[in-house]
Amino acid sequence: MNAAIIYGRLLESFLLNCKLFVVTLIFGLPLGLVIAFGSISRFKPLAYLTKTFVWVIRGTPLMLQIIIIYFVPSLVFEVYLWSGISGGRFWASAAAFIINYACYFSEIYRGGIESIPLGQSEAGQVLGMTRAQIFFRVTLLQVIKRIVPPMGNEIITLVKDTSLARIISNKEVIMMAEEYTAKGLIWPLFSTGLFFLAAVGILTLLLGYGEKKLGYFR
Amino acid sequence: MKRKKIIAMLIAALMCAAALTACGSGTSSTEATPSASAEDTGSDASNATGNPTEDSGSEGSDYSYITDKGELTIGITIYEPMNYYDENGGLTGFDTEFALAVCETLGLEPVFQEINWETKEVELSAKTIDCIWNGMTITPERSANMSISLPYVKNAQVIVVRADSGVTSAADLIGKTVVAEMGSAGEAQIAGDEADESLAQADYIGKTKQTDCLLEVKAGTADAAVLDWTLAKSMVGEGTDYSDLIMIEGLELASEEYGIAFRKDSDMTEKVDAVIKELANGGTLDALAEKYGLSLAPALTD
Numbered sequence: 433m434n435a436a437i438i439y440g441r442l443l444e445s446f447l448l449n450c451k452l453f454v455v456t457l458i459f460g461l462p463l464g465l466v467i468a469f470g471s472i473s474r475f476k477p478l479a480y481l482t483k484t485f486v487w488v489i490r491g492t493p494l495m496l497q498i499i500i501i502y503f504v505p506s507l508v509f510e511v512y513l514w515s516g517i518s519g520g521r522f523w524a525s526a527a528a529f530i531i532n533y534a535c536y537f538s539e540i541y542r543g544g545i546e547s548i549p550l551g552q553s554e555a556g557q558v559l560g561m562t563r564a565q566i567f568f569r570v571t572l573l574q575v576i577k578r579i580v581p582p583m584g585n586e587i588i589t590l591v592k593d594t595s596l597a598r599i600i601s602n603k604e605v606i607m608m609a610e611e612y613t614a615k616g617l618i619w620p621l622f623s624t625g626l627f628f629l630a631a632v633g634i635l636t637l638l639l640g641y642g643e644k645k646l647g648y649f650r
Numbered sequence: 651m652k653r654k655k656i657i658a659m660l661i662a663a664l665m666c667a668a669a670l671t672a673c674g675s676g677t678s679s680t681e682a683t684p685s686a687s688a689e690d691t692g693s694d695a696s697n698a699t700g701n702p703t704e705d706s707g708s709e710g711s712d713y714s715y716i717t718d719k720g721e722l723t724i725g726i727t728i729y730e731p732m733n734y735y736d737e738n739g740g741l742t743g744f745d746t747e748f749a750l751a752v753c754e755t756l757g758l759e760p761v762f763q764e765i766n767w768e769t770k771e772v773e774l775s776a777k778t779i780d781c782i783w784n785g786m787t788i789t790p791e792r793s794a795n796m797s798i799s800l801p802y803v804k805n806a807q808v809i810v811v812r813a814d815s816g817v818t819s820a821a822d823l824i825g826k827t828v829v830a831e832m833g834s835a836g837e838a839q840i841a842g843d844e845a846d847e848s849l850a851q852a853d854y855i856g857k858t859k860q861t862d863c864l865l866e867v868k869a870g871t872a873d874a875a876v877l878d879w880t881l882a883k884s885m886v887g888e889g890t891d892y893s894d895l896i897m898i899e900g901l902e903l904a905s906e907e908y909g910i911a912f913r914k915d916s917d918m919t920e921k922v923d924a925v926i927k928e929l930a931n932g933g934t935l936d937a938l939a940e941k942y943g944l945s946l947a948p949a950l951t952d
Contacts, residue, residue, distance in 0.1 A: 434737075437737075437739065441739065454666075454667045455667075458664075458667055502776075502778075503769075503772055503776050506775070506776035506777055506778070507772065507775055507776055512776070512777045514776075514778060515723075515776065515777040515778045520778065521778070599766070600766075601763070601764050601765050601766055603764060607764075610859070611728055611735070613861070613862070613865060614728060614729060614859060614861030614862070614864075614865075615861070615885075615891050616864070616865065616868065616891035616892055617891070618865075
C-alpha cells in the first residue's frame with residue numbers, strides 16, 4: 433500500500449486527537465479552576481463534596497469513565513443522549529476527558545493558590561481590597577507563573593491520552609493504524625508515535641517560551 | 651492595557667480553537683464513505699435528526715424511529731471480505747454492498763459505524779447503532795437478546811495455524827495457546843458451554859479484533875486462532891498478506907450462518923427480511939456471493 437496514502441489517512445485521524453485535545457483544554461482549564469475553588473472553600477460541606485468528587489474521578493481509570501459516560505445514559509436511564517447528537521461518540525469522550533482533566537487541573541491550581549504566602553492577601557486586605565480583587569489582581573497572576581511546569585506535564589499527558597477515545601470507536605490515529613495492523617502491516621502503528629512526538633515537541637517549545645515570558649523577575 | 655492584551659489573546663485562542671474544530675469535523679468522522687455506491691449523496695452527513703430523548707424503552711416502533719432519522723446506522727468491524735477498505739480508501743465488501751442494496755430499496759441512508767465487537771450488543775441497546783451487520787453468527791443466546799434477520803451466508807469456525815507448525819487437528823492444540831475474538835462464535839468454541847473438547851483444554855487468550863488473532867499466530871505468540879471461515883478464506887494462505895498461515899484442512903467446527911441483528915422486538919427485522927428475499931430471488935445476492943467467494947445460506951437458495 434502506498435505510504436503517502438497511509439500517512440494521509442493517519443494525519444486525518446490525528447486531527448481527531450487534536451480536536452479532542454483542544455476541546456478538553458478549552459473547557460477543562462476553567463472547570464478546573466471552579467473545582468479548585470470548591471476544594472478550598474470555607475463552606476465545609478462544599479469542600480468535602482468537592483474533594484470526594486475529585487477522589488472518585490482521579491481514582492478511576494479514564495477508559496472506564498469514557499465507557500460509563502457513553503453507555504450509562506442510554507442503558508440505565510434510557511436517555512438516548514449520544515445517539516441523538518451528531519458526533520455523539522466524540523462529545524461523549526470529550527465530556528469524560530473534560531471532567532477527568534479538570535479534576536487533575538484543580539489540584540494543580542489548588543497547590544498554586546495555597547503556595548502564595550498569606551502575607552500577600554493580608555497586605556491586600558490592609559489596602560482595603562475585596563476578596564475577589566485580591567484573587568484576580570494579586571494571587572492569580574502569581575499562581576499562573578508557578579503552575580506552568582506541572583500544568584505543562586498534564587497537558588503533555590493529555591496529548592497522548594486522547595487516543596483512549598478509541599475505546600468507544602472514535603477513529604483516532606491509533607485506531608486508524610490498527611486497521612493496517614489487521615492486514616499484517618505494522619509500521620503504521622509504530623509511526624503514530626511520530627505524530628505524538630511532533631505534537632509534544634511543539635507544546636514543549638510553547639511551554640518553554642511561556643515560562644520565559646512569565647519569568648520576568650529572573 | 652494589560653487587560654486588553656489578555657482579552658485579545660483569549661479571543662485569539664478561541665478563534666484558533668474554532669478554526670481547528672471546523673476543519674476537524676469534516677474529516678474526523680468514523681463513518682466511512684462506501685466506494686461502490688449508487689446513492690453516494692454526501693453520505694458523510696452525520697446529522698441524526700431523530701429525537702434523542704424519546705421514550706423508546708416502551709414499544710416505540712424501531713422502524714419509524716429509523717425512517718424518521720432517514721439513516722440506518724450499521725455497526726461494523728473492518729475485515730475482509732465483509733467490510734473493508736479497498737486501495738482507494740473506499741469501504742467495500744460483501745456486507746457493505748449487501749447493506750447498500752437493502753438501504754436503497756428501503757429508502758434509507760446507510761451510515762457505516764465502526765464499533766468494538768465485544769460491546770456490539772451494548773451499542774445496539776444504546777441506540778448508537780441500529781443494527782449489527784458484519785458477518786455476525788446466529789446463536790441461540792444472540793437470538794434471545796436481539797431480533798435477528800433471515801440467515802444470509804453460511805459460515806463455519808476454522809482453525810488457523812502457521813504452515814510450518816505441523817498441527818493437523820484440534821487435539822494437537824491441547825495445552826497450547828489459542829486466540830479468538832472476544833464475544834465471537836470462535837471464542838464459544840474454546841471457552842464456553844458448547845466448547846470443543848480439545849480446544850477447551852487449550853490456553854485461551856481473547857483479542858479485541860479477529861484480525862489481531864492472525865497477527866498473533868503469525869508472530870508466534872499464539873499457536874492457533876479460531877476464526878470465521880469467511881475471513882480465513884479471504885485473508886489467509888497464498889497470495890494474501892498472511893501467506894505463511896493456513897487453515898487446518900477439512901476441519902470445520904460448528905457450521906453456522908450469518909444474520910443481521912436488530913434491537914430486541916424490533917419491527918425493522920421483518921421489513922429487512924422482505925428485502926433480503928427480494929434480493930435473493932432477483933439474483934443480486936448470488937452475484938455478490940460469487941464476487942466475494944461466499945456461500946449463501948440454504949434458506950435463501952431454496
